[in-house]
Amino acid sequence: MNHSISRRRFVYYISLLAVIIQLPISACKRILHLGNYNLSDEELLTLNRILNLLLPENENSPGANSISALTHIKSVLTDNTIKSSQKQTIKNGIRWADDVSKRLFDKECRELQNMNIEEVLREMETFKKGKKFLSLLLTYTFEAMLGDPIYQINDDQKGWKWLHHIPGNPRPSLMNKYKPNE
Amino acid sequence: MSKYFDVCIIGSGAGAGPIAYEMAMTGKSVVVIEKGGWYNEQDFSKDEIGTCRRDHYVPKLEDEPHVIEDFIKGKWKAESNAISGGSFWNGNIVGGSSNFMSGYFHRMKPVDFKLLSEFGAIEGANVVDWPVSYEEMEPYFAKVEEIVGISGKVVNHPSQEPRSTKDFPFPSMIDHPFANWIDESSKRLGYHPFPMPRAILTKAHNQRNACYYSVFCGSYGCNSGAKGSSRAALLDVAFRTGNCEIRPHSMAYKLVSDSSGKVTELEYFDKEGIVQKVHAKAFVVACQAIESSRLLLMSVGPKHKNGLGNNSGQVGKNLIFSAGGIGRGDFYFKDFTESQVKELQTRGPFVNRALQDWYVIDDPKLGLIKGGTVDFLHEHPNPIRKANKLKYGDQGKLVWGQELKDKLEFRFNEMKQLQFEVFNDWLPTDDCFVSLDPKVKDKWGLPVAKVRIGNHEHDIKVGKYLAEKSELLLKEMGARNITSSISGSPPPNLMAGGCRFGDNPKFSVLNKNCQLHDAENVFVTDGSFMPTGGSVTYTWTIYANSFRVADIIKSSL
Numbered sequence: 001m002n003h004s005i006s007r008r009r010f011v012y013y014i015s016l017l018a019v020i021i022q023l024p025i026s027a028c029k030r031i032l033h034l035g036n037y038n039l040s041d042e043e044l045l046t047l048n049r050i051l052n053l054l055l056p057e058n059e060n061s062p063g064a065n066s067i068s069a070l071t072h073i074k075s076v077l078t079d080n081t082i083k084s085s086q087k088q089t090i091k092n093g094i095r096w097a098d099d100v101s102k103r104l105f106d107k108e109c110r111e112l113q114n115m116n117i118e119e120v121l122r123e124m125e126t127f128k129k130g131k132k133f134l135s136l137l138l139t140y141t142f143e144a145m146l147g148d149p150i151y152q153i154n155d156d157q158k159g160w161k162w163l164h165h166i167p168g169n170p171r172p173s174l175m176n177k178y179k180p181n182e
Numbered sequence: 183m184s185k186y187f188d189v190c191i192i193g194s195g196a197g198a199g200p201i202a203y204e205m206a207m208t209g210k211s212v213v214v215i216e217k218g219g220w221y222n223e224q225d226f227s228k229d230e231i232g233t234c235r236r237d238h239y240v241p242k243l244e245d246e247p248h249v250i251e252d253f254i255k256g257k258w259k260a261e262s263n264a265i266s267g268g269s270f271w272n273g274n275i276v277g278g279s280s281n282f283m284s285g286y287f288h289r290m291k292p293v294d295f296k297l298l299s300e301f302g303a304i305e306g307a308n309v310v311d312w313p314v315s316y317e318e319m320e321p322y323f324a325k326v327e328e329i330v331g332i333s334g335k336v337v338n339h340p341s342q343e344p345r346s347t348k349d350f351p352f353p354s355m356i357d358h359p360f361a362n363w364i365d366e367s368s369k370r371l372g373y374h375p376f377p378m379p380r381a382i383l384t385k386a387h388n389q390r391n392a393c394y395y396s397v398f399c400g401s402y403g404c405n406s407g408a409k410g411s412s413r414a415a416l417l418d419v420a421f422r423t424g425n426c427e428i429r430p431h432s433m434a435y436k437l438v439s440d441s442s443g444k445v446t447e448l449e450y451f452d453k454e455g456i457v458q459k460v461h462a463k464a465f466v467v468a469c470q471a472i473e474s475s476r477l478l479l480m481s482v483g484p485k486h487k488n489g490l491g492n493n494s495g496q497v498g499k500n501l502i503f504s505a506g507g508i509g510r511g512d513f514y515f516k517d518f519t520e521s522q523v524k525e526l527q528t529r530g531p532f533v534n535r536a537l538q539d540w541y542v543i544d545d546p547k548l549g550l551i552k553g554g555t556v557d558f559l560h561e562h563p564n565p566i567r568k569a570n571k572l573k574y575g576d577q578g579k580l581v582w583g584q585e586l587k588d589k590l591e592f593r594f595n596e597m598k599q600l601q602f603e604v605f606n607d608w609l610p611t612d613d614c615f616v617s618l619d620p621k622v623k624d625k626w627g628l629p630v631a632k633v634r635i636g637n638h639e640h641d642i643k644v645g646k647y648l649a650e651k652s653e654l655l656l657k658e659m660g661a662r663n664i665t666s667s668i669s670g671s672p673p674p675n676l677m678a679g680g681c682r683f684g685d686n687p688k689f690s691v692l693n694k695n696c697q698l699h700d701a702e703n704v705f706v707t708d709g710s711f712m713p714t715g716g717s718v719t720y721t722w723t724i725y726a727n728s729f730r731v732a733d734i735i736k737s738s739l
Contacts, residue, residue: 054582061587081237083244083267118583125580134580138573139566146565147231163594165565166529168228168398170405176225178232 037077037087043094045110047073047137050097053117054134055141062158064141072144072153073137079180086136093124093133100124150177187211187427188739190448190462192434192477195278196724197468197708199412199420203329204732206420210739213427213460214417215450217469218274220430221281223414226403230564234401239282240271245625248472251634253613260632262622270472270633270674276430277413278470279675280721284400285381285409286557287332288718289323289726291343291541292316293552297607297714301552307609307638308500310713313685313694314730320346322726327351330410330725331387334379341538342376352384355393357534359525360600364535364558367658373651375535378557381410381721390414395530397563432458435628437465437490437704439483445490445704451626464735467681468708468728471501475616475680475710476631478691478698491698496691497681498616501633502715504676505641506554506604507668509649510561511661513598518660526598533558533600537655540648541717553644554606554717556652561599568593600661604648604668605676606717609638616680637670678709678720696731707731 057063124130613636684690
């Protein structure tokens with residue numbers, strides 16, 4: 001048991017280390033100090049698969065895709081008021097999910113069947129940092145599902161309609177909505 | 183900006199508004215220095231993301247942290263909350279946190295002014311009597327009802343305090359059907375619920391509209407002006423006189439004193455980070471308890487080597503919060519008739535009931551001790567917050583997929599939750615205080631406040647007693663899953679103390695007029711002055727005391 005935990009932790013730390021050693025020093029500085037949390041196309045595909053597993057689409061209720069959860073998390077990663085540690089947790093978590101996928105199934109996370117992604121996420125959840133990552137994704141998915149559509153989320157108020165939520169009046173306008181980087 | 187003012191106020195919340203209002207209305211020149219921005223009714227919306235989930239109205243912790251010192255595993259451990267999280271900011275805009283309050287307003291009771299005399303000393307607690315009495319404060323409680331605007335209905339109950347007026351100037355708010363359920367169940371239990379006084383207008387007053395029952399009240403700025411924030415009720419009026427200048431985006435960092443110890447000017451950074459100065463006859467500090475102590479401690483001068491007003495080392499000491507906690511019960515629609523479910527689903531009115539049956543507890547096991555207040559309320563309507571609580575399942579395991587969707591559907595569509603909040607005294611102790619952190623600085627390079635947060639075990643005992651009584655009521659009403667959580671965790675929006683007033687300069691920072699013992703042209707009028715907090719939310723008392731001090735300042739100018 002102890003061995004297993006050590007190995008998992010080792011995989012986690014190695015996956016973080018890999019990020020640093022594969023990049024030139026200048027790029028490391030950009031990530032760690034200037035706060036560039038943009039995701040690559042591959043990372044976005046992985047994140048999208050995870051989000052759709054956390055909140056799947058079905059006939060009666062919206063899923064991650066139809067509430068624009070991915071778009072929302074992309075905007076979170078560029079929001080100056082969000083703690084950089086949270087953004088780093090998301091970015092690290094996506095990379096870690098791919099690492100765990102490769103170790104368990106010899107494939108990138110985005111290439112897996114849902115049941116296998118489930119296994120990857122449940123393994124990540126056994127670590128404090130993995131749980132934090134998944135918890136953050138759920139929180140921001142809820143924001144996308146139940147926040148005001150003025151932020152290009154909760155498309156056609158699908159989340160509100162599903163849960164019969166009536167928003168408060170007045171709703172935010174283009175003038176007084178939250179503008180993160182102003 | 184070198185104009186000479188009669189009064190300079192630092193901060194713009196409940197401790198500041200009455201001073202600005204009274205000065206401006208009597209022709210005195212007054213300037214309000216506020217760190218945050220200046221918003222009005224049109225700027226606010228019921229936007230959960232913008233208002234409640236981002237640092238829109240509070241500083242980013244990475245820019246302006248506090249260092250929080252908790253007792254962990256047998257020793258005090260200090261950590262910046264830029265790392266640990268948990269903000270102690272409560273609304274840094276003109277009007278302060280009063281913009282975002284729920285407006286549950288209760289007066290302190292006569293017994294709150296003489297806790298030591300009535301109940302005796304408690305080991306490990308620095309309990310004292312107040313240097314003023316309820317009778318001295320009563321006219322100002324009444325004044326707040328009129329000027330800020332408090333709605334309610336006086337009914338007889340075991341802890342109804344004496345009043346100089348028969349009833350509230352504004353009629354009570356409309357009750358949610360839950361209120362009737364509470365009343366009926368209370369009758370069976372022998373409890374005495376009463377309509378909750380609210381700092382919310384039920385009819386238009388002084389260019390402010392009546393409440394339109396938006397549902398989204400606490401944590402949100404008010405769009406009608408009905409909520410009695412310092413901004414809407416007082417500063418806007420003061421500003422319209424032409425005698426009151428408001429300077430937003432101004433970070434005060436030092437009250438400058440001369441060789442006699444008297445304060446001559448305030449220094450602050452403006453929006454561009456440029457140093458500005460204000461000269462005035464009198465200075466009023468009202469930045470909320472932690473920040474008021476911090477400003478005084480930073481204001482070192484020739485006669486104030488350890489900080490302004492700190493010659494006895496009392497500034498920052500005896501910080502208090504509101505003790506107690508929260509409880510809840512679920513009402514599953516399947517347990518009730520169709521008409522009852524319709525009542526439960528009523529949207530708009532507040533629950534509007536409170537209990538003070540145990541404001542003084544006389545119990546065979548506990549003896550005669552000070553008790554507290556219980557307020558009943560809806561679960562906060564914010565949907566993201568509500569959903570976010572559902573992500574944890576058994577043993578803290580995360581829930582997702584269809585299981586999560588089923589939980590969401592049930593929680594939003596098949597039940598209603600009623601909550602209660604317990605308010606009791608947070609006893610002042612030597613383990614709850616503010617100092618300056620020697621290392622951590624804010625974005626201006628100023629030392630941040632370090633806050634040690636220790637609570638007295640007695641507070642938990644009282645809170646649990648009140649929670650048990652409240653849980654019985656929820657059970658009588660037919661609720662399931664009844665739980666409560668009483669802890670020593672401080673509610674950051676309910677803070678006071680740190681500059682307690684008293685007659686002896688050795689053990690207090692302020693005299694009974696809320697003047698610094700050793701710099702008489704400086705007053706502190708936020709909750710800092712309170713040596714004990716009573717078992718109610720603080721805002722009404724802060725407003726009332728600030729009106730009282732305004733009379734004192736007026737007579738001194």
